[in-house]
Amino acid sequence: MTSNPYPLGLRLHGRRVVVVGGGAVATRRVPALLDAGADVLLVAPELTPALRARADAGRLHWVPRRFVPEDLDGAWLVQVAVDDPIAAASVSAVAAERRIFCVRADDRTAATAWTPAVTRHGPVTVAVLGGGDPRRAMTVRDAIRDLLAVRLAPDGIAGRPDASTGTTGGRQAGRVALVGAGPGDPELITVKGWRLLTEADVVVADRLVPGLLLDELRPDVELVDASKIPYGPSRAQEEINQILVDRALAGAFVVRLKGGDPYVFGRGGEELLACAAAGVPVTVVPGVTSSIAAPAAAGIPVTHRGVAHEFTVVSGHLAPDAPASLVRWDALAGLHGTLVILMGLKNLAAITATLIAHGRSPQTPAAVVQEATTGTQRVLRSTLGEVAADLRAADLRPPAVVVVGDVVGALDG
Numbered sequence: 334m335t336s337n338p339y340p341l342g343l344r345l346h347g348r349r350v351v352v353v354g355g356g357a358v359a360t361r362r363v364p365a366l367l368d369a370g371a372d373v374l375l376v377a378p379e380l381t382p383a384l385r386a387r388a389d390a391g392r393l394h395w396v397p398r399r400f401v402p403e404d405l406d407g408a409w410l411v412q413v414a415v416d417d418p419i420a421a422a423s424v425s426a427v428a429a430e431r432r433i434f435c436v437r438a439d440d441r442t443a444a445t446a447w448t449p450a451v452t453r454h455g456p457v458t459v460a461v462l463g464g465g466d467p468r469r470a471m472t473v474r475d476a477i478r479d480l481l482a483v484r485l486a487p488d489g490i491a492g493r494p495d496a497s498t499g500t501t502g503g504r505q506a507g508r509v510a511l512v513g514a515g516p517g518d519p520e521l522i523t524v525k526g527w528r529l530l531t532e533a534d535v536v537v538a539d540r541l542v543p544g545l546l547l548d549e550l551r552p553d554v555e556l557v558d559a560s561k562i563p564y565g566p567s568r569a570q571e572e573i574n575q576i577l578v579d580r581a582l583a584g585a586f587v588v589r590l591k592g593g594d595p596y597v598f599g600r601g602g603e604e605l606l607a608c609a610a611a612g613v614p615v616t617v618v619p620g621v622t623s624s625i626a627a628p629a630a631a632g633i634p635v636t637h638r639g640v641a642h643e644f645t646v647v648s649g650h651l652a653p654d655a656p657a658s659l660v661r662w663d664a665l666a667g668l669h670g671t672l673v674i675l676m677g678l679k680n681l682a683a684i685t686a687t688l689i690a691h692g693r694s695p696q697t698p699a700a701v702v703q704e705a706t707t708g709t710q711r712v713l714r715s716t717l718g719e720v721a722a723d724l725r726a727a728d729l730r731p732p733a734v735v736v737v738g739d740v741v742g743a744l745d746g
């Protein structure tokens with residue numbers, strides 16, 4: 334067959350798609366069908382655990398037996414994902430008889446439809462057919478994916494508000510995204526966070542946001558450095574809220590980029606409320622939080638089988654005896670699990686003394702991880718009793734996370 338395939342985007346929502354086979358190929362094909370909203374009927378005597386989980390969750394219908402022609406009743410499309418060429422041929426024969434397009438994993442030449450290599454970028458789907466060579470399709474797809482992720486998105490492919498027409502006539506409604514930038518390594522932002530960043534008209538960034546992420550912004554993006562806003566901490570927050578609201582009301586897509594996760598000691602909630610009060614739509618994109626990533630970067634799992642069945646993340650920015658403190662340090666001292674303290678360097682001596690006074694052993698392993706996941710990461714290992722003094726001696730500085738518990742050292746050989 335030398336003629337070219339005819340590309341189509343099948344709108345499968347609520348439409349029956351039959352998948353024959355329950356092995357590795359079906360496991361790879363089914364998620365995209367479910368994502369398209371298809372009504373998936375899976376015909377296979379046995380399923381992989383991943384497919385089984387989807388069946389158990391009611392996401393698809395499973396008939397635990399071999400294929401019979403009636404399985405194609407009402408179907409719009411069939412995917413044959415079995416190795417046995419005779420079984421596969423019999424399915425495609427029934428499909429052909431009924432004029433149902435049939436994808437065959439075992440034999441591309443016998444198939445009436447091919448699945449392309451796909452990359453998705455927000456609302457855009459790019460599908461590549463390699464003229465019968467799946468490897469060629471994947472190579473081209475990978476190249477396009479890289480281009481979309483790094484360069485092309487800002488120029489409109491990702492559907493950002495049309496800046497060229499936005500200034501005259503009625504303004505477009507703006508919006509705000511609160512995006513977690515991750516702990517420090519620029520590659521630890523989420524795929525969604527990165528996409529929104531490439532679409533932004535205005536970026537309001539924190540001090541702890543990885544600089545390299547900002548390096549790649551288009552020159553016309555307005556970058557507001559939130560850490561340079563003067564006034565005291567609460568006044569500065571009001572100022573930031575105002576900037577988010579003003580820019581969005583003027584029609585801009587504003588990305589508020591925050592270190593780690595926006596809702597972990599990041600005041601993301603206040604920003605969300607300020608936008609909501611002004612009628613500005615907000616989305617929140619979670620981030621990789623330093624409270625888990627910083628220990629991990631130092632080789633410390635926050636939980637470990639047989640060692641810790643809990644971890645508690647706590648802010649140390651107030652001393653334990655400060656009247657405004659909301660933390661029950663006495664109760665935390667009674668826990669066996671992992672304690673992760675953020676913003677705790679200044680008050681560490683008072684914090685460790687309080688934990689010990691309420692019963693946590695001074696021998697409990699402790700570690701401090703400074704600038705985790707960056708090129709300047711430093712790690713100090715110590716004990717609860719000595720970590721405050723060791724910290725001063727080693728001259729560690731913020732941003733740093735303190736980890737207390739037997740998980741420190743759990744992975745040491």
Ligand code: SAH
Binds near residue numbers: 591
């Ligand atoms: N929202 C952030 C935390 C903001 S509070 C998050 O989810 O990670 C700021 C504190 O986070 C710092 O004082 C420090 O304790 C911690 N922190 C942030 N980035 C860090 C990093 N790369 N290494 C160590 N600690 C970090």
